[in-house]
Amino acid sequence: MSSWLSSAASGASETLKAPDVVAGQTLYSSCCGYSVLEFIGEGAFGKVAKCLNLTSRETVAVKIMKKDIEFIQDIDDEVTMLNMISVLDSDHCNVVKFFEQFDHMGQTCLAFEMLDCSLYDLLEERDWRPLCLHEIQAVAQQLLVALDALRGLRILHTDIKPDNVMFVNRQDRPFSVKLIDFGAAIPASEVEPGMMIQPTGYRAPEVSLGLPFTESVDVWGVGCILAFLYLAENLFPVDCDYQMIKCMVQVVGQPEDHVLSAAQYTPCFFIEEEAGESTTWRLMTPEEFTTASSMKPEERNSFIELPGSLDDLVNIYPEGKAADSEDRRIFIDMLKGLLHLDGDQRSSPCQALQHSFFTRSHPQEI
Structure with a gap:
């Protein structure tokens, strides 16, 4: 399709x-x-x-x-x-x-x-073989330029995912891509906390929790796309909101208690417990989530061993040239900026484009 x-x-x-x-x-x-x-x-x-x-x-x-x-x-x-x-x-x-x-x-x-196939189509065509870092770099740079342009217009795309990034013409312009499908886009002036936007697996934590959000939610989506290209697998589950939140907590950390206390949808995924003279939040177990929501979390199936943190990505697909490990660390450092838990501290598209992942002297060797 x-x-x-x-x-x-x-x-x-x-x-x-x-x-x-x-x-x-x-x-x-x-x-x-x-x-x-x-x-x-x-x-x-x-x-x-x-x-x-x-x-x-x-x-x-x-x-x-x-x-x-x-x-x-x-x-x-x-x-x-x-x-x-x-x-x-x-x-x-x-x-x-x-x-x-x-x-x-x-x-x-x-x-x-008329455009070519999507990023998702490409991975499927490659039998789920990950992209090289120089290929990811090309895609990342173009998507961040697109987000910077949209940010200038105060527009949120809200549907950033591999299906909505398409190649222009792979034969004549390899890895030239464009962002498509503005059917879910909204002006920043119409943003309201609690709006449910973005697809599962590509949804920023502030949206999942019902917190105020900005154009930075699209940056989170791009970060998820780059992880998808690197792993040939979704970083966060796309079939179950609970599993998405659970994986998010595991890979990038749990939001601080004061953030969770201020969020509308925290009780959907977290339980507040006494901790001395204060309280703290913890993620529900699958059984507790089922009891609270009457929905059983879907088990996640993956073809690879998924990372326990973003830093663990450096150990995935480590084969390659001698400099490969350092190149991966640079990529992961850039990715951390895109996938920061706090939308206000997340890299802006312009900031991300200044990262050494894009500005190194010999990017073709990445």
Whole structure:
């Protein structure tokens, strides 16, 4: 399935019918026609078609939204975000290029540049063989540039994950990537504590706990993506919120007691206990979580032995040249900044780009 609608597909309902558009048909906007070549993705919101722009002769991707009143506000919100980011130089800022919105038979259509496969597709294609550090460096640099541009517009993407980072053209431009899917993006002015955003496994701790948050939640998402590329495995579980929190506590530490006391959702995962003249919080056991939530945590299955801390990453896949261990330590130090528990102390995209992981004299040797 195409990454264009991967997030929508997860919520697809059997009662929703796909748009009645077929290959060979031409969709007309006010300025050109789009000949439908084939469909490359489908989800709850509709389909994505690979089309030929009959005026420019360029191949483009057209997202054809379902004619359903349930999604009208979502469509309007996505178009608003796309129009806001359209002021950016999409190639320089590494975000998908949005061409236009038009209607076809009462259905909203969104035309984008045609991209290649996603980061998730790449790992699957490689039989889950991790990327080299110089490849990770290229992806990381472009994503941080994208986040810096969005930060300048005061926009949160909120759906940073491997499916939503796509290659431009792997044959001609290896490891040139762009951030896609702004369907869940929100202006920073609309952020409220307690909003549930971001996918499980890529969700910042302040969001999981119901604390105030900023654009730094997207930095956390990028950190999780880089760990995914390094491990060829998700750093934090993606199928269970409890297991995600448990793994987060293990790998990056437990938030301080005063932070947990101020958070809305702390009692969903932690228990407060007496500790002398004060109280302290501890993570629930799986059994306690089941009792409190009536949900049994899903067991995590992994093909590799996952790290007990970020520092442990240096011992994973240690084979390579003599300098490899030091290169890995530099990468992990940069990653720690992206995955800081405190969103206010987390590296900003601009700060991260100044790290020696990116500024060393011979990055091609990493």
